[in-house]
Amino acid sequence: xSLEIEKRVLLTLVTEAVVEQSxxxxxxxxxxxxxxxxxxxxxxxxxxRDAAWDEAANIRVEIVCKRDLAELLLAxxxxxxxxxxxxxxxxxxxxVMRPEKx
Amino acid sequence: xxxxVVLFFLLGLLAGLARSELKLPPALYDSLSLLLLLAIGxxxxxxxxxxxxxxxxxxxxxxxxxxxxxxxxxYIALRRFGRFDRANAAAIxxxxxxxxxxxxAVGVNWLNVRGIAFEPQLPIFLAVMEVPAILVGIVLARxxxxxxxxxxxxxxxxxxxxxxxxxxxxAIGWVAGPEGLAPIRPLFFDLxxxxxxxxxxxxxxxxxxxxxxxxxxxxxxxxxxLIMPGFSxxxxxxxxxxxxxxxxxxTLLATLAASASYIAVPATMRLAVPExxxxxxxxxxxxxxxxxxxxxxxxxxxxxxxxxAGGNS
Numbered sequence: 347x348s349l350e351i352e353k354r355v356l357l358t359l360v361t362e363a364v365v366e367q368s369x370x371x372x373x374x375x376x377x378x379x380x381x382x383x384x385x386x387x388x389x390x391x392x393x394x395r396d397a398a399w400d401e402a403a404n405i406r407v408e409i410v411c412k413r414d415l416a417e418l419l420l421a422x423x424x425x426x427x428x429x430x431x432x433x434x435x436x437x438x439x440x441x442v443m444r445p446e447k448x
Numbered sequence: 449x450x451x452x453v454v455l456f457f458l459l460g461l462l463a464g465l466a467r468s469e470l471k472l473p474p475a476l477y478d479s480l481s482l483l484l485l486l487a488i489g490x491x492x493x494x495x496x497x498x499x500x501x502x503x504x505x506x507x508x509x510x511x512x513x514x515x516x517x518x519x520x521x522x523y524i525a526l527r528r529f530g531r532f533d534r535a536n537a538a539a540i541x542x543x544x545x546x547x548x549x550x551x552x553a554v555g556v557n558w559l560n561v562r563g564i565a566f567e568p569q570l571p572i573f574l575a576v577m578e579v580p581a582i583l584v585g586i587v588l589a590r591x592x593x594x595x596x597x598x599x600x601x602x603x604x605x606x607x608x609x610x611x612x613x614x615x616x617x618x619a620i621g622w623v624a625g626p627e628g629l630a631p632i633r634p635l636f637f638d639l640x641x642x643x644x645x646x647x648x649x650x651x652x653x654x655x656x657x658x659x660x661x662x663x664x665x666x667x668x669x670x671x672x673x674l675i676m677p678g679f680s681x682x683x684x685x686x687x688x689x690x691x692x693x694x695x696x697x698x699t700l701l702a703t704l705a706a707s708a709s710y711i712a713v714p715a716t717m718r719l720a721v722p723e724x725x726x727x728x729x730x731x732x733x734x735x736x737x738x739x740x741x742x743x744x745x746x747x748x749x750x751x752x753x754x755x756x757a758g759g760n761s
Contacts, residue, residue, distance in 0.1 A: 364718045368600070430722035
């Protein structure tokens with residue numbers, strides 16, 4: 347039996363928990379259909395962000411979508427968030443089943 | 449004699465400075481702050497049920513003006529003497545114009561231990577004073593006409609955790625009255641000190657984390673963190689005397705005025721004025737002002753209140 351597998355990209359972003367609401371509202375508006383949010387801890391050039399309480403809390407948002415949408419999202423993040431918030435983003439190539447979901 | 453809850457703060461501070469691995473689960477910190485906010489609200493609501501509400505309206509107007517005045521004064525001081533840019537001066541000033549629940553709780557405990565009464569509307573002042581400074585701070589940083597998303601800001605500030613729990617607790621206390629509250633009294637009132645003690649342990653750990661930031665920020669931030677609360681406390685006492693508060697009420701209003709927010713304001717300002725550096729405000733608020741208030745400030749404010757208004761206590 348052959349599996350129906352297609353290529354998509356996984357866009358991962360790690361950022362401050364304080365922007366979660368506004369970030370997710372932006373993603374919705376740009377046409378994204380799904381994402382996964384988890385609490386995260388770590389260290390970067392804005393110091394240790396150990397999630398012990400709100401101000402230092404981080405989230406990781408994972409998004410699987412088509413490449414052109416991912417690039418649109420990245421451009422939006424660059425224009426609206428990179429300058430003032432602790433945020434990193436990276437892209438992965440991934441393969442998915444049920445491609446209509448992404 | 450130092451209050452026992454403050455000893456827990458010192459334990460947390462020492463453990464943090466010594467880089468102990470002590471760490472409280474974030475969910476516990478959230479739960480404890482929820483309990484404190486509800487307990488303060490319930491207690492206030494219970495007291496309010498025994499008095500007419502209408503005469504309070506001018507007092508609420510008074511404390512709103514107090515918060516706004518503090519923000520403006522802080523902003524001017526930071527711009528003129530600290531040479532901060534507009535965004536950072538506005539953000540720091542907003543923290544100082546707003547209030548800290550933890551500081552208020554320590555003040556309540558300080559008065560309770562000494563058997564000093566205070567007016568039941570003080571918790572409303574706490575809820576009301578949280579927001580005006582945020583709005584003034586945003587206007588100072590942005591001006592009126594720009595593209596600030598006021599709906600989002602209003603949602604963030606008026607429906608934030610602190611305001612909802614304080615006012616909600618107050619409404620429940622007001623509706624239920626002393627008899628209705630009797631079954632939940634053990635959790636919210638009898639355990640108040642224990643809850644506050646563990647909460648302050650965590651605050652000690654949080655404050656300890658600010659020390660390296662503070663060392664980078666230099667003397668002006670430390671000086672501002674010490675002088676601003678003293679100045680605000682005097683404004684608070686003046687405002688309270690105009691309302692005819694008792695010495696206990698004056699002490700708490702001075703404590704409120706002197707305290708600086710480290711939860712509601714940082715979160716809202718981070719969104720509204722993102723170019724301001726949050727580390728700067730938190731270093732001053734948590735590293736200097738919070739410990740100063742709970743260790744030394746509150747007794748001084750009480751002394752000042754007794755000196756200035758000893759007659760009408």
